[in-house]
Amino acid sequence: MGASKGAAPNWIETAPAKGSYRSIFKWGDPHAYKHPNAKLVQLLKETFGLGDDHFKVPVSHGNRPVAHGQPSRVITRDHAAAIARIVGDENVSVDDYDRLKFATGKTLEESLRLRQGEVRAVADLVVHPRHKDDVRRLVGYCDREQIPVYVYGGGSSVNFGLWPSRGGVTLVMGTHMNRVVRLNETNQTVTVQAGIMGPDYEGALNDAPRRYHSRHRYTGGHFPQSFEFSSVGGWVVTLGSGQLSSYYGDACDLVVSQEVVTPVGDLKTLDFPATANGPSVNRMMIGSEGCFGVLVEVTLKIFRCLPENRRYFSFVFPSWTKAVEAGREIAQGQFGMPAVFRISDEEETHIGLKLYGIDGTLMDRLMRLRGFQPMRRCLMIASSEGEKRFAGNVKRCAKRICRRFGGMSLTGYPVRQWEPGRFTDPYLRDDLNDYGILIETLDTAVTWDRLHPLHQGVRRLIKARPETLCMTHASHFYAQGTNLYFIFITRAADIDDFVAFQEKILHAFEQFGGSPTHHHGIGKLFSPWLQPHLGDAQMAVLRALKGHFDPNTIMNPGGQLGLDTGGRHWRDIC
Amino acid sequence: MGASKGAAPNWIETAPAKGSYRSIFKWGDPHAYKHPNAKLVQLLKETFGLGDDHFKVPVSHGNRPVAHGQPSRVITRDHAAAIARIVGDENVSVDDYDRLKFATGKTLEESLRLRQGEVRAVADLVVHPRHKDDVRRLVGYCDREQIPVYVYGGGSSVNFGLWPSRGGVTLVMGTHMNRVVRLNETNQTVTVQAGIMGPDYEGALNDAPRRYHSRHRYTGGHFPQSFEFSSVGGWVVTLGSGQLSSYYGDACDLVVSQEVVTPVGDLKTLDFPATANGPSVNRMMIGSEGCFGVLVEVTLKIFRCLPENRRYFSFVFPSWTKAVEAGREIAQGQFGMPAVFRISDEEETHIGLKLYGIDGTLMDRLMRLRGFQPMRRCLMIASSEGEKRFAGNVKRCAKRICRRFGGMSLTGYPVRQWEPGRFTDPYLRDDLNDYGILIETLDTAVTWDRLHPLHQGVRRLIKARPETLCMTHASHFYAQGTNLYFIFITRAADIDDFVAFQEKILHAFEQFGGSPTHHHGIGKLFSPWLQPHLGDAQMAVLRALKGHFDPNTIMNPGGQLGLDTGGRHWRDIC
Incomplete structure (x- = not known):
């Protein structure tokens, strides 16, 4: 398979038109893109039986100006005026574009619909609170007036978490409430406003000696793929995980305390690292x-920033089974955890080696020579961080285990190839979508003992669909289990066909003992699977809390977490 | 100060009389004791101005037979008969002794009152459920009949957690529900019935290859001082911490899933190590x-048992400030945590060196020579566990930090001296109490930045009381803070005098920014401080959950966690 075969596709490289649908659904920086490399294009052509011609003219681009003219569902002119009096005229908008933009997350489905100019739920009014007093007044007002309140952080939701099923108000947290409140070096914590974005957060911590006169540089340790375009508040309220979570912990491990404005008043939790003072309301x-x-505000654990101690390593295993065994043994080895820690199944390895530019190289030939054959071999990429010898010992112990399970070291090369693109893969989607090829991801948590049946069962389902690629990796490790992250590339007759396929995968997660999601949150999209998964008793507890905090059901109503649907499907509420 | 000065006190070495008050309040094994050594006795004599004569005849012993004849407050004969039909006649008791025994924890106050034969709240009926079906039927019956239900695990509560304020039924979990249900080596978890006691739990894990045909030996990693006489269920429901918690985590970190029988039905949580499926009901x-x-059942993380890798180290510091700085630096050093990790303040170091037999030895002389003077010097004792080089590196890094903060290595000797007695110190209390000397402990959680004001403020308060020893250590470390554990030895005019003093200390915890407790739980004793500490908003959340699970307020009613007192003091409910 030659990388140079055929003409290069005619990828779109111009920024979306201002005010267009494309400017809403396109990932990330309007001026940035990341095209599939030649090897991936070749694979797509082979998979879908496409020729060079297919990649000459995009099948859709969504570059038309937003115009939906949806009537306000809840907000009257009196409401809008009252809200403008709270936050100032300049901080409210009833513009069609804003109402759509801040109602939209980053699911494939939303992207596909917007390409067609198909608009469903939008906010009635977009509000940019200036500070927590604004939020208090807004929530109080909306509670009295029974106006739904939705919250927009970075906009990277992949579960319709921002979807304003019932109209009302959407609060945009990042416009003003985006600052570091204080860094506490003694306690190794930082307090930030919820709307601060990933790079601003991490940048402030890295630069702490200059900005806060701290002794050390710090890191937040939280790097989801959406890092550049997600907010710290979003990480917390959705239970996010970063790519280094095996070492630094998931968002739930990082939160020390928080301040939440609820319809029944402010809730502030305390900053003790541990106490025995009853069930943790913070959690x-x-x-x-x-x-x-x-x-509105959250205090998080931070860590010394020690990039100079980072160590990289990668292995190839003869099979997925061996890669999983090595991963589990490392996670249970009691020498600390790698930071980056990913194992890819056979198909993801196959495609990953193309993406990382390893396929066809000397390293590839060496692998084949040593018996690591395509579509059987599986890749592990990893790094370790922390104190120098700690990081060194994690690498040393992990490598010993990898060898024990038949792995061959590939040096740090593959992980270094992966690293620069670790936040930019979502750009690929727009290119593929432009040419009618669909790519989406679904993730699930799993215990070690259910991993293989789950992987096989879900993969079988996905691969039963004609012309469908399915890449799977585990990327968040615990002594008790891991996650499985499924990336599938397919084509669909229409959006409903895609949605039905996606729902089948969710069913398979439940059927084979996975959870609806490991770190994508539930939102509205996955809410139909939450009650079957957690069971009635746990759901009743969540609803009791909902009833306590939000007796008038104004907070993110219409399906979020399946708390208020009364048995209806969230799609039927809109 | 000579260790041999004076005659040895006439410590009680006979087991408590069967059926006596002493058999209820005495710590641990009826036949075991641990007498204060000669140096401690000498210190007590000096502190309280006592001569040898004082220690000849105990001032109280509580060895009289239990007889309180308290009427049943709630349970009628019909109730008792119905309950006996559920669990079998042999599993119910209305015996005076049982009703008192299973109503009693291990506070000093309870011990002092029982020495006087003073009995307050007792259970109406003691029940030993055989399995979770029994518990389901019992809770269902009691809910219908509005009978209070209390639960007895190991009986080591230090906060009146077992105190049956409103009479009713006490369930004793350890009689039958004390087994390992299953060990899952793949997931590195164990599922146990809640009533299993510490040594049985740890013993089963250590012996896993023989009992469960596992590849490895395991440890639960949870060793509270009460280890020998507390239950796994008790660790979980009270948010306990073990002496190795800095490495293995607190009880809340160890619980993977659980099954709880509530008045509104069974609640089972799932065994995923992490998911993003809404707020954690498990937590x-x-x-x-x-x-x-x-x-009734709980699944916990377990760890490979690697005692061969354990490393010990101890340091002495010129001051408490330096010891704290070193402790914080270690906790924030990102090389993993020590397992045992304790720093003692000046007075605890002074007394600890006597207890560990170091005072007056060559090591002591060397310390003094190097400028580490009594009542200024502070001791750190520590160990590390886990994979061999990991454990070695923790020790190496910690030692380097200790030297940086002016510490002098004392080798592993002091921690090895501490270790064999780590579960047996509570035996000392009975000896001291026999001679009218009171000893009690209170612990608080604290962030690093509030540690010194809290330590000084509380210590000032305690030392303002005439003839009072006060020993303080930090023993559970986090990057964000630690705990302070205050042990005070004093005398009191009467029990009320002692209780008033104890309450002053709790007030001081709150005043100086501590929490009511770090790992002793709230129970009823500390409940008056919970609402001021957490604030009304958090308390309202806990009460909302209480209302959901227990609408008829039958579960541990009468002050526990301050959830149902309606503003009254728990002592006024009885």
Whole structure:
């Protein structure tokens, strides 16, 4: 398979038109893109039986100006005027574009619909609160007037978490409430406003000696793929995980305390690292996805920033089974955890080696020579961080285990190839979508003992669809289990066909003992699977909390976490 | 100060009389004791101005037979008969002794009152459920009949957690529900019935290859001082911490899933190590102290048992400030945590060196020579565990930090001296109490930045009391803070005098920014401080959960966690 075969596709490289649908659904920086490389294009052509011609003219681009003219569903002129009096005229908008933009997340489905100019739920009014007093007044007013309140952080939701099923008000947290409140070096914590974005957060911590006169540089340790375009508040309320979470912990491990404005008043939790003072209310708010209130401030653990100690390593295994065994043994080895820690199944390895530019190289030939054959071999990429010898020992112990399970070291090369693109893969989607090829991801948590049946069962389902690629990796490790992250590339007759396929995968997660999601949150999209998964008793507890915090059901109503649907499907509420 | 000065006190070495008050309040094994050594006795004599004569005849012993004849407050004969039909006649008791025994924890106050034969709240009926079906039927019956339900695990509560304020039924979990249900080596978890006691739990894990045909030996990693006489269920519902918690985590970190029988039905949580499926209901049950339901089964993380890798180290510092700085630097050093990790303040170091037999030895002389003077010097004792080089590196890094903060290595000797007695110090109390000397402990959680004001403020208060020893250590470390554990030895005019003094210390915890407790739980004793500490908003959340799980307020009613007192003091409910 030659990388240079055929003409290069005619990828779109111009920024979306201002005010266009494309400017809303396109990932990330309007001027940035990341095209599939030649090897991936070749694979797509082979998979879908496409020729060079297919990649000459995009099948859709969504570059038309937004115009939906949806009537306001809840907000009257009196409401709008009252809200403008709270936050100032310049901080409210009833513009069609804003109402759509801040109602939209980053699911494939939303992207596909917007390409067609298909608009469903939008906010009635977009509001940019200036500070927590604004939020208090807004929530109080909306509660009295029974106006739905939705919250927009970075906009990277992949579960319709921002979808304003019932109209009303959407609060945009990042416009003003985006600052570091204080860095506490003694306690190794930082307090930030919820709307601060990933790079601003991490940048402030890295630059702490200059900005806060601290002794050390710090890191937040939280790097989701959406890092550049997601907010710290979003990480917390959706229970996010970063790519280094095996070492630094998931968002729920990082939150020390928080301040949430709820319809029944402010809730502030305390900054003790551990106490025995009854059930942790702090933990109850994490993952509440805007259903209990608006997170306005959060205090997080931070870590010394020690990039100079980072160590990289990669291995190839003869099979997925061996890669999983090595991963589990490392996670249970009691020498600390790698930071980056990913194992890819056979197909993801196959495609990954193309993406990382390893396929066809000397390293590839060496692998084949040593018996690591395509579509059987599986890749592990990893790094370790922390104190120098700690990081060195993690690498040393992990490598010993990898060898024990038949792995061959590939040096740090593959992980270094992966690293620069670790936040930019979502750009690929727009290119593929432009040419009618669909790519989406779904993730699930799993215990070690259910991993293989789940992987096989879900993969079988996905691969049963004609002309469908399915890449799977585990990327967040625990002694008790991991996650499985499925990336599928397919084509669909229409959006409903895609949605039905996606729902089948969710069913398979439940059927084979996975959870609806490991770190994508539930939102509205996955809400039909939450009650079957958690069971009635746990759901009743969540609804009791909902009833406590939000007696008038104004916070993210209409399906979020399945708390208020009364048995209806969230899609039927809109 | 000579260790041999004076005659040895006439310590009681006979086991408590069967059926006596002493057999209830005495710590641990009826036949075991641990007498204060000669140096401690000498210190007590000096502190309280006592001569040898004082230690000849105990001032109280409580060895009289239990007889309180308290009427049943709630349970009628019909109730008792119905309950006996559920569990079998042999599993119910209305015996005076049982009713008192299973109503009693291990506070000093309870011990002092029982020495006087003073009995307050007792259970009406003691029940030993055989399995979770029994518990389901019992809770269902009691809910219908509005009978209070209390739960007895190991009986080591230090906060009146077992105190049956409103009479009713006490369930004794350890009689039958004390087994390992299953060990899952793949997931590195174990599922146990809630009533299993510490040594049985740890013993089963250590012996896993023989009992469960596992590849490895395991440890639970949870060793509270009460280890020998506390139950796994108790650790979980009270948010306990073990002596190695800095490495293995607190009880809340160890619980993977659980099954709780509540008045509104069974609640089972799932065994995923992490998911993003909304707020964690599993976490909400941890620390609920029997107020939401009866924990019947729990699945916990386990760890490979690697005692061969354990490393010991100890340091002496010129001051408490330096010891704290070193402790914080270690906790924030990102090389993993020590397992045992304790720093003692000046006075605890002074007394500890006597208890560990170091005072007056060559090591002591060397310390003094190097400028580490009594009542200024502070001791750190520590160990590390885990994979061999990991454990070695923790020790190496910690030692380097200790030297940086002016510490002098004392080798592993002091920690090895501490270790064999780590579960047996509570035996000392009975000896001291026999001679009218009171010893009690209170612990608080604290962030690093509030540690010194809290330590100084509380210590000032305690030392303002005439003839009072006060030893303080930090023993559970986090990057964000630690705990302070205050041990005070004093005398009191009467029990009320002692109680008033104890309450002053709790006030001081709150005043100086500590929490009511770090790992002793709230129970009823500390409940008056919970609402001021957490604030009304957090308390309202806990009460909402209480209302959900226990609408008829039958679960541990009468003050537990301050959930149902309606503003009254728990002591006024009885």
